[in-house]
Amino acid sequence: MNVELLLQLVVNGLILGTLYGVVAMCFTLIYKASQVVNFAQGEFLLIGAWVCWWLLTEFQLPFYAGFLLTLVFMMVFGIVLQVLVLRPMIGEPVISVIMVTIGLSIFFQAIMKWLFGVFTQPFPPIFPIRSVDIFGLNVQPAYLMSMVISLLIMAGFAWFFKYSRLGLAMRATAFNQQVAQSLGISVKQMFAVSWAISAMVSALAGVVFGIVNGVSPALSFFGIKVFPAVILGGLDSIVGAVVGGLIIGVLENLAEYVDGQWLNLGNLYAIAPFYALVLILMIKPYGLFGTEKIERL
Amino acid sequence: MAQTAVAGETEAATQVALAVNNIEVVYDEVILVLRGVSLEVGKGALVTLLGANGAGKSTALKAISGLLKTEDGEVTRGTIALNGERIDHLAPETIVRRGLFQVMEGRRIVEDMTPIENLRLGAYTRRDSEIGADIEMVFSYFPRLKERTGLAGYLSGGEQQMLAIGRALMARPQLMLLDEPSMGLSPLLVNEVFAIIRQLNRDLGITMLLVEQNARMALRCADYGYIMESGKIVLDGSAAELSNNEDVKEFYLGGGEQRKSFKNLKSYKRRKRWL
Ligand SMILES: Nc1ncnc2c1ncn2[C@@H]1O[C@H](COP(=O)(O)OP(=O)(O)OP(=O)(O)O)[C@@H](O)[C@H]1O
Ligand SMILES: [Mg+2]
Numbered sequence A: 001m002n003v004e005l006l007l008q009l010v011v012n013g014l015i016l017g018t019l020y021g022v023v024a025m026c027f028t029l030i031y032k033a034s035q036v037v038n039f040a041q042g043e044f045l046l047i048g049a050w051v052c053w054w055l056l057t058e059f060q061l062p063f064y065a066g067f068l069l070t071l072v073f074m075m076v077f078g079i080v081l082q083v084l085v086l087r088p089m090i091g092e093p094v095i096s097v098i099m100v101t102i103g104l105s106i107f108f109q110a111i112m113k114w115l116f117g118v119f120t121q122p123f124p125p126i127f128p129i130r131s132v133d134i135f136g137l138n139v140q141p142a143y144l145m146s147m148v149i150s151l152l153i154m155a156g157f158a159w160f161f162k163y164s165r166l167g168l169a170m171r172a173t174a175f176n177q178q179v180a181q182s183l184g185i186s187v188k189q190m191f192a193v194s195w196a197i198s199a200m201v202s203a204l205a206g207v208v209f210g211i212v213n214g215v216s217p218a219l220s221f222f223g224i225k226v227f228p229a230v231i232l233g234g235l236d237s238i239v240g241a242v243v244g245g246l247i248i249g250v251l252e253n254l255a256e257y258v259d260g261q262w263l264n265l266g267n268l269y270a271i272a273p274f275y276a277l278v279l280i281l282m283i284k285p286y287g288l289f290g291t292e293k294i295e296r297l
Numbered sequence B: 001m002a003q004t005a006v007a008g009e010t011e012a013a014t015q016v017a018l019a020v021n022n023i024e025v026v027y028d029e030v031i032l033v034l035r036g037v038s039l040e041v042g043k044g045a046l047v048t049l050l051g052a053n054g055a056g057k058s059t060a061l062k063a064i065s066g067l068l069k070t071e072d073g074e075v076t077r078g079t080i081a082l083n084g085e086r087i088d089h090l091a092p093e094t095i096v097r098r099g100l101f102q103v104m105e106g107r108r109i110v111e112d113m114t115p116i117e118n119l120r121l122g123a124y125t126r127r128d129s130e131i132g133a134d135i136e137m138v139f140s141y142f143p144r145l146k147e148r149t150g151l152a153g154y155l156s157g158g159e160q161q162m163l164a165i166g167r168a169l170m171a172r173p174q175l176m177l178l179d180e181p182s183m184g185l186s187p188l189l190v191n192e193v194f195a196i197i198r199q200l201n202r203d204l205g206i207t208m209l210l211v212e213q214n215a216r217m218a219l220r221c222a223d224y225g226y227i228m229e230s231g232k233i234v235l236d237g238s239a240a241e242l243s244n245n246e247d248v249k250e251f252y253l254g255g256g257e258q259r260k261s262f263k264n265l266k267s268y269k270r271r272k273r274w275l
Helices: A003-034 A041-058 A063-089 A094-116 A141-163 A165-175 A177-182 A187-213 A217-233 A238-263 A268-283 B002-013 B057-065 B067-071 B092-097 B115-122 B131-141 B157-170 B187-203 B215-221 B239-244 B246-251
Strands: A132-134 A137-139 B016-027 B031-042 B046-051 B073-082 B100-103 B175-179 B207-212 B224-229 B232-238
Touching (some): A003 A041, A003 A137, A003 A217, A041 A094, A041 A187, A063 A094, A063 A187, A141 A187, A141 A238, A165 A177, A165 A187, A177 A187, A217 A238, A217 A268, B016 B057, B031 B046, B031 B073, B031 B207, B031 B224, B031 B232, B046 B215, B057 B067, B057 B073, B057 B092, B057 B100, B057 B207, B067 B073, B067 B092, B092 B100, B115 B131, B115 B157, B131 B187, B157 B187, B207 B215, B215 B239, B239 B246
Parallel strands (some): B046 B207, B175 B207
Antiparallel strands (some): A132 A137, B016 B031, B016 B073
């Protein structure tokens, strides 16, 4: 057995897993606040990464400026999307809203391909060194940054929902919209805020991932990969989303290890999470942390 | 007619906190639930609205607080005014900002939050720096809440009701609508909750409109009362008048059993102010 490779893959899995966790959190945020299953979550990463890339390469902005501008853009984008597209759908059947978000996903993918092409574009180098050595493992600084940023975001979410006025109001909205309104909370405003935060943070994840692997249409795959993580965690649990993301990240890499060492199927990396998903749904239909709603037939 | 009545009442009108004029409420565009309800709550008063199950009491409160709009209900006729300004077309969150706060039936606290988080939510519409002090003030009225640090969903029914009232206090309302605060509480707790409601009304000067099934308790602490049946006000008067009224005694306070409903009584025509 190749212990060093195994260790390397576990570390990769954890790093990628925290990023999955962040995107899964964003997905869950929208679902909890506004009961919308957002199939366009992956496109938030895609758009964020392309916009940031474009600002950095086209206008030669320093990274921080381009990055901040991207976040501002995504905040506005999230709000506009919610107000113009999702708000008129309030009260429509769940399946109609899902069709709309699937439509948005396809639409944004097409637009991004049209604007930026289908080829992978590298980010301008942000770190002067290629890799750092941690306990004998090779880690790209971008990966480290990804990990640190992801953890910061998670801490930020925890703080936001525990202590901020807006965070409490969003939790109240998720608990019961009528109760929230009776407290003076504008539910529509909370929907818009949840989309804004979700778009911003997803874009951040997109930029981080783009820095490591370059920007390409493949980024929107994140949106699909996040599904096993979210469902594993239980769809409406923020903590569950993080744990689910971590598990999926590690699982992917372990699957690659097993595949590379013994099976040689060549595609286990990509589909292992979905096997895990099916398995888990059979054992725990509401995920590891989800609210159980018993439906009797 | 109506003109002169209004003119004659301008003096009094400045003292009116809430004026509900002849409202009609329809659910799902077909179910007529309130059929011309009028009531008035003076500034600083504690007024109770009594009636049997399904009379439309909660509907009346939700019409006033605007929460009806979240249930496919609509005020199709009449007006509602808070301090002389119409509020019937406003969104519920705007009405809260105007100083009217409803404590809904069944407590409706946020179960997956702690009591303190619930209290902070009550202050959502405020931006001042006295929120911490007000939390302490709520704890001084409800000391037992302070010891509960777990999730509010695990509180006892009485504690949840206290939390619901405390959360309303956090909004610093001028007018509080309370929907059946005694529901599901032991007699001892009912006494405690009513004593606190009365105290809040006196100490903090919060005007209250109290919906109750427990007519005896409600009339004991209220100044004035309305009695509702099948979506109409059938009787109103001071708490003392109502307590001594033979029919109120009979139907709401327990007693004789000759008549079945106010509907059969010719003598209880509602005072016609709007016709
Ligand atoms: N959302 C709704 N949609 C349709 N009908 C409703 C709705 N809410 C209440 N109703 C109907 O309106 C009538 C009055 O209900 P309401 O809840 O106002 O009564 P209540 O006086 O508060 O009764 P209780 O003392 O049992 O709380 C009932 O017949 C009820 O079925
Ligand atoms: Mg009721």
